[in-house]
Amino acid sequence: MPGKPDYYWQKSKDQGYPARSVWKLQEMQERFRLLDAGPHVLDLGCSPGSWSLMVLENLGGRGVLTGVDLDEPDAKLRSRPGFTFLQGDFMDPAVLASVVARGPFDVVLSDAAPSTSGNRIRDTERSLELGRAVLAAASACLRPGGNLALKIFQGGSERELLETLRAGFETTRAFKPKASRSESMETYFVALHRRAGSFTLAP
Numbered sequence: 001m002p003g004k005p006d007y008y009w010q011k012s013k014d015q016g017y018p019a020r021s022v023w024k025l026q027e028m029q030e031r032f033r034l035l036d037a038g039p040h041v042l043d044l045g046c047s048p049g050s051w052s053l054m055v056l057e058n059l060g061g062r063g064v065l066t067g068v069d070l071d072e073p074d075a076k077l078r079s080r081p082g083f084t085f086l087q088g089d090f091m092d093p094a095v096l097a098s099v100v101a102r103g104p105f106d107v108v109l110s111d112a113a114p115s116t117s118g119n120r121i122r123d124t125e126r127s128l129e130l131g132r133a134v135l136a137a138a139s140a141c142l143r144p145g146g147n148l149a150l151k152i153f154q155g156g157s158e159r160e161l162l163e164t165l166r167a168g169f170e171t172t173r174a175f176k177p178k179a180s181r182s183e184s185m186e187t188y189f190v191a192l193h194r195r196a197g198s199f200t201l202a203p
């Protein structure tokens, strides 16, 4: 687990979650009621699996969640009823086609992050590429009225994503959860109630 153990790390450990990131999603759920859009959820960059576990717990037996990651998730998640895992790069068109075929989804989540290199410009660019891929996926398989939340590293051209989301959703917010380390350049874009029609990325 990256980063120093802290209150959120200990709380995840105590409650059996494989990553402390679960408290970021918990906070977004309390604040924006993201998961209330319905039980069909897509989690892009789901491993080790805290977000997906929390979603399935939140939705009870109704939850049907598709998780995608380069790496296998925790065994605790893999054995959960309602969970399907697609291993691969969601920027790969063949993987994206398999994801879209499992839709439409009520909620699309992405906590995906590039492996950081220490070069802030390169890392924010790579995060933006992932963000663009998440928007392309959501445009193809999130139902009208559905909700989206994605992580992005600040400091690049992330404003273009925010503008695209503003056009495609009724409500859009940039949100830094308390559980996000203050030194981290991450933030989350939360977009609620997708409008009808596709949303197109700025060229």
Ligand SMILES: C[S@@+](CC[C@H](N)C(=O)[O-])C[C@H]1O[C@@H](n2cnc3c(N)ncnc32)[C@H](O)[C@@H]1O
Binding pocket: 018, 019, 021, 022, 044, 045, 046, 047, 048, 049, 050, 051, 052, 068, 069, 070, 071, 088, 089, 090, 091, 111, 112, 113, 114, 130
């Ligand atoms: C911060 S972790 C996600 C933690 C997760 N939300 C949880 O609660 O356990 C980011 C994940 O994004 C995945 N990832 C990054 N780029 C990806 C890509 N292009 N396709 C699939 N997964 C990707 C990484 O492999 C990593 O597991």
